[in-house]
Amino acid sequence: MRTHVLVAATLAALAFGASAAPPADLALVRIPDSTTTFSEPVAVRAPKDGSNRLFVVQKGGVIRVIKNNVLLATPFLTKSVTTTSESGLLGLAFHPNFGKAGLPHNNEFYIFYTRPSGDPRLGSQPDQVVARHTVSPSNPDVANPTGTIVLRIPDLAGNHNGGDIHFGADGYLYISSGDGGPQSNPHGFAECLWLKPADNNKNSCGTNPSGTQYYLLGKMLRIDVDNRGGAVTSDMCGSNGISPAEYSIPGANPHTGTSNTCDEIWSRGFRNPWRFSFDRADNRMIIGDVGQNTYEEVTVEPGNSTGGSDHGWSRCEGRHYDDASGTGTTCPATTSTVAPVIEYSHSFGCAVVGGFVYRGPLPSMRGTYFYSDSCTGTLWWADTTGATWDSGGLNNTGLGSGGVYGFGEDENGEIYVAEGGGEIHRLAPNTIFTDGFED
Template sequence: MLRYPGFIAAALLAAGTLPALAAPPPDLAVVRVPDASTTFSSAVAVRAPRDGSNRLFVVQRNGTIRVIKNGTLLPTPFLTVPTSVGSESGLLGLAFHPNFGKANLAHNTEFYVFYTRPSADPQLGNYEDEAIARFTVPTPTSDVATATGTIIMRLPDLQDNHNGGDIHFGSDGYLYISSGDSGAQGNPHGFAECLWKKPADSNKNSCGTNPNGAQYFLLGKMLRIDVDNRGGTVSADMCGSSGISPAEYSIPASNPHVATSNTCDEIWSRGFRNPWRFSFDRADDRMIIGDVGQGNYEEITVSAAGAGGLDHGWSRCEGRHYDDVSGSGTTCPATTGTVAPVIEYDHTSRCAVSGGYVFRGPVRRMQGTYFYGDSCSSNLWWSESSGATWDAGGENVITTLGSGSIYGFGEDEAGYIYIVRSNGQIHRLVSEFIFADGLQP
């Protein structure tokens, strides 16, 4: 599979070690994108292909993707996807193929979206399916995509919230997909832990099947699939290919459950409530996930490159605390064997974490700093990004960088980070501390 480490990460690694965290520079500021007068409707993410075009693509939950090119918002949308927009449903994710825009390489016109299918479409569960679809552009440099796409995966759903919906290609060339636990409070059916075809049976201690009812196979998970090798026979363990034949993806041989029976082999890791936004650190391929909590705690978890098969704990744990099992005063992962979050915070004036990015752009004072936010706060949080526990000395909050709750983030080709806010504004984090010695020009 193709690997595509960013040029900035490659330069850092060539220097010997990743830079140590200092702190965000004192002149850290935000700039409105593309200008101070432009707002976006229901934006949830900013994405950028690594094709040298420096374009930004704004994902709007209403089904539209807009293009910012050379600092200008283009009048014609890149793509409009028919979608059902509910409380947390709609168009939620966008990922460009690693070869997108690169001449003479396979798949160089392909990109993928995660969205809720319209209510008029056939559905596998009690609510509209979540779907991943492949779209193309007429040429690698096109600013308007071909309107018709191909559904490659369908996820049955129970309600219109806790959909996850973020998608990214890893440096291994595989597509990673986040899915929420269906929206039923407290994970009563056990979807987040079950590895097989689970019905909504109000029994979280059973992972049996019910052939006479809807089955919710892939909820509360992180999934990994190979979208380049497609066209084969749909096997019983390809749970996301229901109604799709021939297969539009294949299962990577190194996925953790390939060698076992009665498992959905797309599953990469499990035990999530609503992994709304996640990212890969371009320096070392760590997966960093913002998992939205329930009543008390929000969490950021991290897993090393290639670390599949992990259990992130929901609903036995909410953050580092017990949720539906009894304990003896120890932290939750100490006795459940689940993944401990690197960051946990409570619901004091906050409610739902929006996972961000580790900065790997050209501002040296920011390199290695993880930026994240919350959909009930306009404040920006930052943290060191090493060790078993980040923010060990307390939460690092910046209260002066704009208004509007934070719904999502983005990263451009150069490594600059963008903040997507509830008021329709998009901000880019900027600083003049761009030299190795930390001095301004």
């Protein structure tokens, strides 16, 4: 019967042009129950290992496990982190081979966090780092507490850390980093491809050797964490103080082979790409980049991208030139930067939270992108089949929520919402077909 229902739904969707949209009776279902709360959850992640487990990343440094809809008493991992401002434990990514017997790296996962204030640092504030941890085959619900630092990013403020990490379909690890925190990107970190001091000069990229050198800020990075153990080269900016290297540079990265560039850089021009995701259908990278004065934006890099794109900050905020008035309209026409697929003004919110494209079991909803704003908690949706996803304006699901900090998806493509107040919800369509069977 279920096969009949799904086939009928698919045919109906095709007959009506397969426009991606949520059903009218979409709901938020709290998990694992109506009473369990988490401490500042920022992400929900799931390994593709057949276990159907959900891992809740808490900003304070703890990862919890929901297994068979039950919250396990023992945390998966507890990490000492700095939690000032937007700092903390911010990202989690399971290796694509995680939990798959006989494959290499099948016990590895990666986290992004802010190191404790007492740890060695490269900049004036604690480093933002990516670390590798493992689990024991005897108990995959509890991680080994000792990890290995893979990559370090010097920082000079507690905000604009980015901190999301995901493996792409190419098997490489992608890492988002913010522009360092100071308003209006005064030092030009988001545009610079090489070493850069905090000198209030956007034009001194790679030319001013004085002071602490900051790098890899305001970027999307791509590294190969499987091929490691080699010598650290001068273009591996994230390996400062790490030897031998815990990653290598993919040969097809856009700045490989050029001198005076940090070759981990995949794309640039971000203010604070707090949450991003990959569409599992075509590997599009979808990035929510938090704006400053007037506009929030969501941008996309296609699945066949070769990298090297400039997303505009701080010349552009959304589709607008970031001049003194904030009213210019020359981006990206005169800047050759990536145009957002979604833009909204601060009359609707103040900090975009990038989400996921639904690829779950309901055919009519596949291709729908869900995202939010941490200041309002409004849950929006967008049809991703066009070039501009907000051509008809913002689409409100009507599902009010607390301030949203992050999203997640499980093995089946279902989407989860993490609220700053501590609740986790699953988006739950409750569609009934004419034959009386529920999808």
